[in-house]
Amino acid sequence: MLNEERVILMTKMEVYEENEGKRNVQIGNYFRGDYISLHILRSVISGTIAFGILFALYLFYDFEVFMENIYEIDLMDFVRRVLIAYGGMIVIYGLISYMVYSYRYSKAKKSLKKYYANLKKLNSLYNNEQQ
Amino acid sequence: MSALLEFKEKLKVIYGRYDTYIISILKFLLTFLALNVINGNLGYMKQLDNLAIVLIVSLLCSFLPNGCIIFFAALFSLLHMYELSMEVALVGLCLYLVMALLYFRFSPKDSIVVLLTPLLCAANIPYVMPVAMGLLGTPASAVSVGCGIVVYNYLSNVAANAQVISAMEAEEAVAKLKLVLDALIHNNGMIVMIAAFAVTIIVVYLIRRLSVAYAWTIAIITGCIVDLLVLLVGDLKFDTKLSLVGAVLGTILAAAVAKVIEFFRFCVDYNRAEKVQFEDDEYYYYVKAIPKMTVAAQSKTVKKINMQRKSVTINSSVMDEERLEDIMEDVLEEDMEPEEYSEGQPYAEDEMYPEDQEEYADGQEYAEEDNYTEETYTEDEPYAENERGRSRKGRK
Numbered sequence: 001m002l003n004e005e006r007v008i009l010m011t012k013m014e015v016y017e018e019n020e021g022k023r024n025v026q027i028g029n030y031f032r033g034d035y036i037s038l039h040i041l042r043s044v045i046s047g048t049i050a051f052g053i054l055f056a057l058y059l060f061y062d063f064e065v066f067m068e069n070i071y072e073i074d075l076m077d078f079v080r081r082v083l084i085a086y087g088g089m090i091v092i093y094g095l096i097s098y099m100v101y102s103y104r105y106s107k108a109k110k111s112l113k114k115y116y117a118n119l120k121k122l123n124s125l126y127n128n129e130q131q
Numbered sequence: 132m133s134a135l136l137e138f139k140e141k142l143k144v145i146y147g148r149y150d151t152y153i154i155s156i157l158k159f160l161l162t163f164l165a166l167n168v169i170n171g172n173l174g175y176m177k178q179l180d181n182l183a184i185v186l187i188v189s190l191l192c193s194f195l196p197n198g199c200i201i202f203f204a205a206l207f208s209l210l211h212m213y214e215l216s217m218e219v220a221l222v223g224l225c226l227y228l229v230m231a232l233l234y235f236r237f238s239p240k241d242s243i244v245v246l247l248t249p250l251l252c253a254a255n256i257p258y259v260m261p262v263a264m265g266l267l268g269t270p271a272s273a274v275s276v277g278c279g280i281v282v283y284n285y286l287s288n289v290a291a292n293a294q295v296i297s298a299m300e301a302e303e304a305v306a307k308l309k310l311v312l313d314a315l316i317h318n319n320g321m322i323v324m325i326a327a328f329a330v331t332i333i334v335v336y337l338i339r340r341l342s343v344a345y346a347w348t349i350a351i352i353t354g355c356i357v358d359l360l361v362l363l364v365g366d367l368k369f370d371t372k373l374s375l376v377g378a379v380l381g382t383i384l385a386a387a388v389a390k391v392i393e394f395f396r397f398c399v400d401y402n403r404a405e406k407v408q409f410e411d412d413e414y415y416y417y418v419k420a421i422p423k424m425t426v427a428a429q430s431k432t433v434k435k436i437n438m439q440r441k442s443v444t445i446n447s448s449v450m451d452e453e454r455l456e457d458i459m460e461d462v463l464e465e466d467m468e469p470e471e472y473s474e475g476q477p478y479a480e481d482e483m484y485p486e487d488q489e490e491y492a493d494g495q496e497y498a499e500e501d502n503y504t505e506e507t508y509t510e511d512e513p514y515a516e517n518e519r520g521r522s523r524k525g526r527k
Contacts, residue, residue, distance in 0.1 A: 056225075061308060
């Protein structure tokens with residue numbers, strides 16, 4: 001037989017799962033360290049691609065000057081400067097990612113606590129019904 | 132004001148019930164508008180500048196996620212640019228990619244701002260954006276709005292230099308690239324606008340979160356003033372050729388739009404009808420959960436009221452008419468001075484309408500009140516009128 005209280009609880013939980021809960025449940029499957037490091041890794045990859053694009057644009061922008069001076073400039077110094085710029089960008093971007101994702105993780109965990117409490121309540125409702 | 136509040140409540144009910152259709156229609160309109168603006172300003176690829184294609188894509192976007200609107204708008208602009216010059220399209224693609232990789236992977240919901248900002252810029256009312264985002268978003272929205280301004284400036288530069296670009300030979304690829312990038316990098320007006328909007332968003336956001344009365348209104352006004360100030364200072368410093376009249380009028384419009392946003396701010400997202408499906412061991416459930424529409428208690432303004440009342444228990448079995456008149460006179464003589472009730476002042480319902488408990492039968496409790504001088508009931512008016520009428524009638 002239908003238990004009204006149980007249906008209401010299940011509906012509320014389903015609405016949560018379909019909206020803000022969807023992402024939170026996914027986040028809840030990870031340990032904190034795993035979640036943050038995974039996203040920092042993704043950020044590093046995105047940052048590397050973005051840096052590559054920007055660097056390519058820079059090279060094309062100054063292509064003629066660069067080609068004219070390619071034998072005159074200190075290539076090692078140029079590469080070092082590029083690497084420093086890349087490193088700086090990745091470190092800053094990684095730090096921002098760390099802050100964003102650690103905030104999101106703690107927020108999701110807080111939100112999930114209530115959801116898990118509802119799950120327990122639902123379980124107890126089932127148990128009561130069976131008895 | 133009460134009519135507006137009622138309108139808001141009605142709108143909430145309508146939105147809660149038909150939100151699926153309303154959102155689809157809004158998405159359709161936004162896509163249609165965006166694609167038409169792109170076609171109107173860039174329009175180099177004639178195949179795309181076709182109403183049928185625009186309508187089909189708009190219909191498609193009306194039920195696809197928001198990201199698809201951005202995707203199609205970006206695709207249309209890139210294809211138009213490609214028709215003009217591959218290098219220009221390449222730079223455009225690089226811009227979009229960098230934005231997507233660095234920022235919009237964090238907050239995909241904000242990406243709609245990148246579409247709205249250029250649209251408002253094209254309509255010469257970009258000043259609405261920072262105030263609105265300060266009210267509705269977070270300080271991070273400054274990045275979204277900044278990206279939107281960059282996109283608008285890039286596209287408008289391409290449109291402005293289209294003839295020069297198309298006149299260039301195919302071998303002048305680097306020159307084309309340099310032309311469009313120079314126009315973007317050395318655009319002081321754009322940089323000043325990004326700075327002004329970023330400062331405005333942060334100022335509006337910080338003020339509207341303060342726990343002071345009228346925080347939103349103060350935030351709107353301060354934000355508009357700060358926006359104008361930064362734009363003016365930037366204009367003086369970098370000679371950005373800012374149209375003062377346009378900026379002032381745009382800012383006034385921004386304030387008006389912000390007030391509308393303030394009025395409707397809790398209308399959306401809080402009252403959605405939800406359709407959910409789930410199952411347990413015994414049943415499949417297809418539930419449509421419709422939010423309860425609790426009509427907010429509107430403010431009751433009671434300017435003057437005589438609070439004197441006296442409860443007398445009358446036993447009608449021993450009561451005669453003369454006795455009743457004596458009691459009434461006693462009650463009327465003990466009137467106190469009128470008291471002021473300000474708007475929103477809490478009072479108990481039974482104090483207000485003691486007649487609720489009147490019964491004109493044996494052993495009844497009879498409550499007396501007098502001297503209603505001026506009252507304004509906004510919500511319970513018919514009820515109050517009836518009750519008062521009944522009580523006075525009862526006394527006679």
